[in-house]
Amino acid sequence: MSNVSKLILQRLILGVLTLFAVSALIFVGIELQPGDLAQQILGQSATPETLAAWRAELGLDLPAHLRYLDWLSGVAQGDLGNSLASRRPVADLLMSRLSNTMFLAAYAAIIAVPVAVALGLLAAMWRNSPFDRGVNVGALSAISMPEFFVAYVLILVFSIRLGWFPTLARIDEATSLGDAVYRCFLPALTLMLVVVAHMMRMTRAAIINVLASPYIEMARLKGVPRWRVILRHALPNAAAPIINVVALNLAYLIVGVVVVEAVFSYPGMGQLLVDAVSSRDLPVVQAVGLFFAATYVTLNVLADILSIMSNPRLRRG
Amino acid sequence: MTSTNWATSRRGFMAGAAAGGLVLGMGMPAMAQDHTPKKGGTLRVGYTQGESSDSMDPATYSNDFMFAISYAVFSTLVEIGPDGTAQPSLAESWEPDADAASWTFRLRDDATFSDGMKLRAVDVISSIRHHMGDASKSGVKSLLSQIADIRADGDSTVVFDLTSGSADFPLILNDYHLTIRKDMDGRIDADSMIGTGGYVIENFEPGVRADLRRRDDYWKEGRAHFDRVVLLKVGDPAARMNALVTGEVDLIDRPDLKTLPLMARNPNLRVHTQNGTLHYTMPMNTKAAPFDDANVRMAVKYAIDRQAIVDKILLGYGTVGNDHPIASSMPFYNPDLEQHAYDPDKAKHFLSKAGLDGLDITLQTSDAAFNGAVDASVLFAEAARAANINITVDRQPDDGYWSNVWLKSPFCCSYWGGRPTPDLMFSAGYAAGADWNDTHWENPRFNELLVAARSELDQGLRTEMYAEMQGLCQQDNGSLIPAFGQYVSAMSTKIRMPERISEMWDLDSVRFIERWWMA
Numbered sequence: 001m002s003n004v005s006k007l008i009l010q011r012l013i014l015g016v017l018t019l020f021a022v023s024a025l026i027f028v029g030i031e032l033q034p035g036d037l038a039q040q041i042l043g044q045s046a047t048p049e050t051l052a053a054w055r056a057e058l059g060l061d062l063p064a065h066l067r068y069l070d071w072l073s074g075v076a077q078g079d080l081g082n083s084l085a086s087r088r089p090v091a092d093l094l095m096s097r098l099s100n101t102m103f104l105a106a107y108a109a110i111i112a113v114p115v116a117v118a119l120g121l122l123a124a125m126w127r128n129s130p131f132d133r134g135v136n137v138g139a140l141s142a143i144s145m146p147e148f149f150v151a152y153v154l155i156l157v158f159s160i161r162l163g164w165f166p167t168l169a170r171i172d173e174a175t176s177l178g179d180a181v182y183r184c185f186l187p188a189l190t191l192m193l194v195v196v197a198h199m200m201r202m203t204r205a206a207i208i209n210v211l212a213s214p215y216i217e218m219a220r221l222k223g224v225p226r227w228r229v230i231l232r233h234a235l236p237n238a239a240a241p242i243i244n245v246v247a248l249n250l251a252y253l254i255v256g257v258v259v260v261e262a263v264f265s266y267p268g269m270g271q272l273l274v275d276a277v278s279s280r281d282l283p284v285v286q287a288v289g290l291f292f293a294a295t296y297v298t299l300n301v302l303a304d305i306l307s308i309m310s311n312p313r314l315r316r317g
Numbered sequence: 318m319t320s321t322n323w324a325t326s327r328r329g330f331m332a333g334a335a336a337g338g339l340v341l342g343m344g345m346p347a348m349a350q351d352h353t354p355k356k357g358g359t360l361r362v363g364y365t366q367g368e369s370s371d372s373m374d375p376a377t378y379s380n381d382f383m384f385a386i387s388y389a390v391f392s393t394l395v396e397i398g399p400d401g402t403a404q405p406s407l408a409e410s411w412e413p414d415a416d417a418a419s420w421t422f423r424l425r426d427d428a429t430f431s432d433g434m435k436l437r438a439v440d441v442i443s444s445i446r447h448h449m450g451d452a453s454k455s456g457v458k459s460l461l462s463q464i465a466d467i468r469a470d471g472d473s474t475v476v477f478d479l480t481s482g483s484a485d486f487p488l489i490l491n492d493y494h495l496t497i498r499k500d501m502d503g504r505i506d507a508d509s510m511i512g513t514g515g516y517v518i519e520n521f522e523p524g525v526r527a528d529l530r531r532r533d534d535y536w537k538e539g540r541a542h543f544d545r546v547v548l549l550k551v552g553d554p555a556a557r558m559n560a561l562v563t564g565e566v567d568l569i570d571r572p573d574l575k576t577l578p579l580m581a582r583n584p585n586l587r588v589h590t591q592n593g594t595l596h597y598t599m600p601m602n603t604k605a606a607p608f609d610d611a612n613v614r615m616a617v618k619y620a621i622d623r624q625a626i627v628d629k630i631l632l633g634y635g636t637v638g639n640d641h642p643i644a645s646s647m648p649f650y651n652p653d654l655e656q657h658a659y660d661p662d663k664a665k666h667f668l669s670k671a672g673l674d675g676l677d678i679t680l681q682t683s684d685a686a687f688n689g690a691v692d693a694s695v696l697f698a699e700a701a702r703a704a705n706i707n708i709t710v711d712r713q714p715d716d717g718y719w720s721n722v723w724l725k726s727p728f729c730c731s732y733w734g735g736r737p738t739p740d741l742m743f744s745a746g747y748a749a750g751a752d753w754n755d756t757h758w759e760n761p762r763f764n765e766l767l768v769a770a771r772s773e774l775d776q777g778l779r780t781e782m783y784a785e786m787q788g789l790c791q792q793d794n795g796s797l798i799p800a801f802g803q804y805v806s807a808m809s810t811k812i813r814m815p816e817r818i819s820e821m822w823d824l825d826s827v828r829f830i831e832r833w834w835m836a
Contacts, residue, residue, distance in 0.1 A: 034717025041370070041379055042456060046719065047752040053454040085370030085377075086523055087508075093369065096522070152555060159563050167559040168363075168551065168566075172522070265551045265560075267525040275369040275524055278716075284369075 004308055008301065015297040022293040023075075023286055027068050030282055036060055037084050037280040058084050071283065081283040083276075090287045093272065098291070100171065101268040105253040107184055108191035112253075113246055116196045120203025120242075125230055127208060139197035151190045151263040158186060169264040187264045191257060195249045202245040206238035213237075240307035247303035255292040351836060352816045358835030359545040360812070363557045363566040367550035369524035374507035375494050376448055376455035381570060381827065382527070382550060384493045389529055389546065389830040391496030391512035392537075394422055394441065395487045397737055397826050399817035401648050403487035406537075407436060407497055407513060408475075417482035417772045424473040427536045430499055431517045438469035443500040447507065457494045459752050460745070482772020484779070485738040493827065515541030515831050524550055529830070542834035561586060561807055567835075568808040570823060574632045580807060590634060591804040591820040594644045594735020594742075597687050599680065599697075600755040601795035602727040607678070611793050612671035617678075618657055619664040620701040623799045629696065630689040634805050638798035641790035642733060642742050645801075646820045649739045649783035654791055664704035675705035678728055682710060685718035686730035693799070694730060724755050731755060737821050739783045740771050747794065756795030763789045811836050 038054035039046055055061040059070075074081050080090040119139070123132040142150065159167045169187050171180045210216065211234055219233050220226075258270025269288055276284035308314045367382030378387055395411070398404040403411075408422040428436040445467055448455035455461075463486075466478040479486065489495070497513060498505035510518045515537065516529040529546040549566060551557040554573040558580055560566045572580065572588070581588050601608035601617065608614055623637040636645070640657055643650050668676060682694040691712055698708040713722050713729075722729050736742040745751060748767055749759040763786055770782040790796070804823035814833045819826035825833065 034714070035720045038454070039717070039720040041377060042454075047459050049451075050454050050456070050458050053452055053458075057452070057454065083370060085368075086372040088372075088523075155559055159559065163563070166565055167556060167563050168549070170526070170549065172520075172526070262553045263556055265549065265553065265556050267522065271524070271552075272369050279368060279370045281370050 004305060007304065007308070011297075011301040011304070015294070015301065018297055019290055019293055023072070023290060024068070026286055026289045027064075027071075027282070030277070030280055030285055031064055033277075033280060035280065037282075040279045041085060060084075067282075071286065075286075080287045083281055083284050085279050085281045085284075090283050093284060094269075094287055094291070096173070097267060097269045097272045100266065101254060101257070101270070103171075103180065104169075104184055104187060104191070104257065104266065104268060105250065107181065107188040108195070108253050109250055111188060112192040112195050112249070113199065115192065116199035117203050117242065117246075119196070120200040121207060121230055121235070123200065123204045124207035124211065124234075125226060127204075132204075135200065139200050142193040143197035146259075147190060147194050148259050148263050150193050151186070151260055154186050154190055155263075167264070169266040171267075184266070187257075187260050187266055190260050190263075191253055195252060199242070199245050199249055203238070203242050206241045207234050210234040210238045236310065239310040243306045243310065244303045247299040251296050251299045254295050351813060354539065354542050354813075354815075354834045355836065356542050356834070357544055358542075358811075359547065360543045360568065360830065360833075360835065361547045361549065361566040363549050363551040363560050363569040365550075365552060365554075365557065365569075365571045367524050367548075367552075371523040372508065373510060373521075375444075375496055375498070376453065376507070378494055379456070381823070382548060384822075384827045385548060385824075385830060386518070386521075386527055386529075387493040387496050388514070388828050389516045390510065390514045390518055391498065392428070392514050393492070393496055394424075394490040396828065397488065397491045397819050397821060399815070399819050401646070401737060401819070401821065403491065407441070408487075408490075411487055413482075413484070413486070413774070417484045417486070417774055418479045420477045420479070420486050421470070422475045422477070422487075424475065425536065426473060428513050429534065429536060430511050430513050431532055432511050433534075434499065436497065436513055437472055437500070438475045439500045440505075441475045441497055442467045442469060443503060443505045444497045445495060447498075447505050448494060455494060457492055460489060460492070460741075481768070483740070484770075484772060484774055485740045488737045489741065491737065491826075516546060526550065537831075540831050543830070546830050558807075561809070564809070567812055568806065568824075568829075570804075570806045572805060572807045574634055574805065577805070577807070585810055586807055587810050589806045589808060591818070591823060592636065592644065592646045592801070593804045593820050593822060594642075594647060594733075594737075594801075595804065596638055596642060596644070596733055596735065596798055596801045597690070597693070598642075598731045598733060598755075599797040599799065600729065600731055601797065602757050603759075603795040604757040605727040607671075607673075607676065608727060608795055610671045612667045613673070613676065614795055614797075615792070616664040616667035616671065616676065616704065617701075617706065618797050619660045619667065620704040620706045621697050621797060621799055622659040622700040623657070624659070625696055625700065626693050626799045630693045631800060631802055634803040635800045636803075638800050639791060640794070640796065640798045641787040642735070642746065642796070642798065643739050643783070643787055644735060647735075647737070647739065649780055651784040651787040653784070654788055657791065659700060661704035664701075664706065668705065675707065677707045677709070679709045679711050681713050681722050681726045681729040683713045683715050683718045683722070683730065685715035686723075687732045687802070690730040697799075724753070735821065739786070740767070743767050743786060744771075746796075747790065758794050758796075760789055760793055763793075 038051045042050055071081060082089055083093055119135050123135050126132050155167050158165045165186050166183055169184045171183055216229060216233055219229050258274060261268045261270045273288040364382050366380035371383050378384060392407050394406060394408040395403040396406040407424060407428050409425045411420055411422040413420050424436055448457050449461050463479050463483060464477055465480045468476050470476050498509060499511055515532055515535045517532055519530050520528040527548040531541050531544055535541050551560055557569045558572055561569045577588060580586060601614055603609060618640055627635045627637055639654055680694050682690050684690050694710045698710050701708050723731055736745060746753050747758060749764050766782045766786050770779050773779045806824060812833060813836050
C-alpha cells in the first residue's frame with residue numbers, strides 16, 4: 001500500500017499549494033474588475049463621501065497586498081472572515097448553500113451515474129445495434145443543447161403542460177426529504193441529461209477497448225455468456241477510465257450548475273458566487289472559489305486512488 | 318394630469334387612463350368594482366432583485382427586495398399618498414414655520430414596535446442620524462445634508478431645523494432608507510429586525526427569500542391585510558413568468574415584455590402598469606465641446622425619434638419624454654410645453670445656428686444604464702444621420718458603468734428612478750454643484766428659481782416657477798430624455814388594490830404589502 005499512501009501525501013501537499021495559488025488568482029481577478037464593493041453596492045447613487053465612508057469602514061482603502069495577507073492569515077487560523085456586504089460570517093453564508101448544492105449534486109449523481117454506466121455497458125454489449133445508435137444519438141443530443149434550454153423544455157412539458165412538478169426548486173431547512181426530492185426533480189433531471197452522455201460514451205469506449213483483448217476472446221471461446229464477459233472480465237479492467245470520467249462529472253455537478261440554479265431559482269453555491277462577484281464581496285468569492293477548487297482536487301485524488309486500487313499490479317507495486 | 322403625447326394605440330390609451338389615476342385590469346373589467354379590503358391569505362411575490370449581500374442596515378438598501386421589506390416591517394414618519402402628497406404614518410401631523418426652515422412633527426401616541434415598546438422621539442432622531450454625519454455610508458446622506466439639527470420637544474414631538482427653507486421636506490421622510498428603528502443609547506442597532514410596521518420577519522435569507530407574518534397588534538387602522546407574505550428572489554425572467562403561470566407565486570415584477578401578450582391571455586392573470594417617475598436619459602456634458610453650445614444640444618434633441626424608442630425598445634410600455642424630468646403623474650407637471658419630436662430639419666437649423674454643417678459625436682452606452690439602452694442608442698444613431706449628425710455608438714461593459722462612464726463621459730446613457738417632487742428631482746440631478754448633476758449644467762435663472770420655489774409655500778406661485786424650470790430644462794439643459802418607462806408587473810386576478818394607488822414607484826410605490834389584499 002505504500003504506493004497509495006505516498007500518492008495521497010504528495011497530492012495533499014500539491015492540493016494545498018493549488019488552493020493557495022487559486023486564492024491568489026481569485027484575489028488578483030477581483031482586483032482587476034472595475035469598481036469595488038462600495039461602488040457596486042451604491043451603484044448610481046454613489047457620492048465621493050459615501051464611498052469614502054464605506055471604504056474606511058471595510059478597510060478597502062488599504063493597499064491590496066495588505067488586504068490579501070490579512071485575509072490569508074485569517075484563513076490559516078480557520079477563520080473565513082465576514083462578508084463585507086452583509087457583515088455575516090462567511091461560514092454561516094456558505095453552510096446552507098453548501099448543503100443545497102451537495103444535495104442537488106448527489107441527487108443528480110445518484111440518477112446519472114448508474115444510468116450512464118448501465119447504458120454504456122449495454123451499448124458496448126450490443127455495439128452498432130439500433131439500441132447502441134439510439135442511445136448515442138439521444139445522449140449526444142441532450143449534451144449538445146445548452147442546459148438552460150433543456151431546463152426550459154422540461155419546465156414546459158412537466159410543469160406548465162402536465163402540472164406534475166413545480167417550476168421553482170425552493171427548499172430550506174424545514175423542507176422534508178421527500179418534499180425536497182419532489183421539488184428538485186426537474187433540476188436533477190436537467191443535470192442528468194447534461195452529464196450522462198460523457199460518462200456513457202466513456203464507459204462504452206473503455207469496454208469496447210477491453211473487449212478487443214485476447215483474454216476476452218479466450219473467455220468467449222470457452223463459452224462464457226456475453227453479459228458475464230462484460231461484467232466479470234471486461235469491466236474491472238475498464239474501471240480506471242470510467243472512474244476518472246465519473247469523478248470529473250461529479251465535480252461538474254458541484255461547481256458548474258449556476259445556470260440550472262438560476263433557471264429553477266435554486267439557492268445553491270453558484271448563485272452565491274455570482275452575487276458575491278457582482279458586489280466584489282471578496283471574502284465570499286474566496287471562500288466559494290476555494291471550495292470549488294478543493295472539490296476538484298479532492299475528487300481527482302479520489303479518482304486516482306480508486307484507479308490504482310482497481311488495478312492489482314499498481315496496488316501491489 | 319394629462320399626458321400631452323401618446324399614440325392612439327390601446328396601450329397608449331391605457332397609459333393615459335393610468336395617469337388619470339385609474340387602476341388597470343387588462344382584460345378584467347369586473348375587478349374594478351371590488352375595493353373593500355379583506356383580511357387573510359398569503360401573498361407570494363417573485364422579485365427580480367435581491368442579493369445575498371443584502372443586510373437589514375437601512376443605509377445599505379439598494380434593491381426592490383429590501384425596499385419592500387423596509388416598508389412592510391418598519392415604518393416611515395410620513396407616507397406618500399395616491400395624489401403624490403405626504404400622508405400621516407408614524408407622524409400624525411406636522412407644520413413648518415413661516416419660511417419652511419423648521420418643521421415640527423407630532424408622533425402618534427399609539428404606535429408601538431413589534432416587541433411592544435412605544436415609539437419615542439429619540440427613536441426617530443437616532444434613526445435619521447444614522448444616515449447623517451461623516452461616517453455615514455447611506456445612499457440618502459446628501460439628501461439629508463439640508464438638516465442642520467434634529468431635536469426632541471417632549472417625548473412625542475420632533476423638530477427638524479433645516480439649513481434653508483424646504484416646502485417639500487415631509488416627502489423626503491417617505492424614503493425607504495428613513496424607516497424608524499429603536500434607539501439604543503443614542504444610536505440604532507442597524508441589524509435589528511424590530512420595527513413599527515404591520516409585519517414581522519419570521520425568516521430572512523438574503524438573496525433567497527423572506528417570510529413575513531402580520532402583527533396582531535398593528536396600530537394602523539385598515540392596513541396590513543395579508544396574513545403572511547413570502548418574498549422570493551427569482552432573478553431569471555422566464556422562471557418568474559413560469560412561477561406565476563403555474564401558480565407558485567401570486568405577483569411578479571418586471572415580466573418579460575416580449576412574451577407578456579402571450580401571458581396576458583391567461584384568464585387568471587392580469588398585467589398591471591403604472592406611469593411612474595422612471596425615465597431614461599442621455600446626458601450631454603454642458604461644459605465640454607461640442608455640447609457647451611446650447612444650439613448643439615437642441616440639434617441633438619431634435620435628432621432622436623422618441624416614438625420609435627417607446628414603440629421598439631419599451632414595446633409600448635412607456636411615453637415619450639420632453640427633455641425635462643417631471644413625469645405627467647407628478648405634482649407641478651407642466652402640460653403646456655411644446656413636445657419635442659423627431660425633426661431633422663429643425664436639428665439642421667440648430668446646427669447651422671451653431672455654425673456647423675454636421676456633427677460627429679460618440680454616445681457611450683450599456684444595458685446597465687437601462688434595459689435596451691444599446692439598441693436605443695443604435696436606433697438614435699440611425700435617426701440622427703438624417704440630420705447630418707453622425708453618432709458613434711460606443712458600447713461599454715455593464716460592470717462598473719456607473720463608476721467609470723456616468724458623470725465622466727461627455728455623452729452617455731443613464732436613467733433616473735425619479736423623485737416625488739420637482740424640488741427633489743431638480744436638486745438631485747440639475748442644481749449647480751449637485752453630486753449627480755450629470756450634465757454639469759449651471760443655469761443661473763434655474764438655480765435662482767430652484768431656491769426660491771423650495772421655500773415658497775404659495776402653491777400658485779410654485780406652480781409657475783416649476784413650469785418655467787421645466788421649460789429651462791427642455792431648452793437649455795444637456796439631458797436628452799427620450800422616454801418615460803412604465804412600471805410593469807403581472808399578478809393573479811385574486812390580488813386586489815385600492816381604487817387609487819401611488820404611482821411614483823412600482824407596486825403602489827413599493828407599499829403594496831401593507832396596502833393591497835387578496836379577494
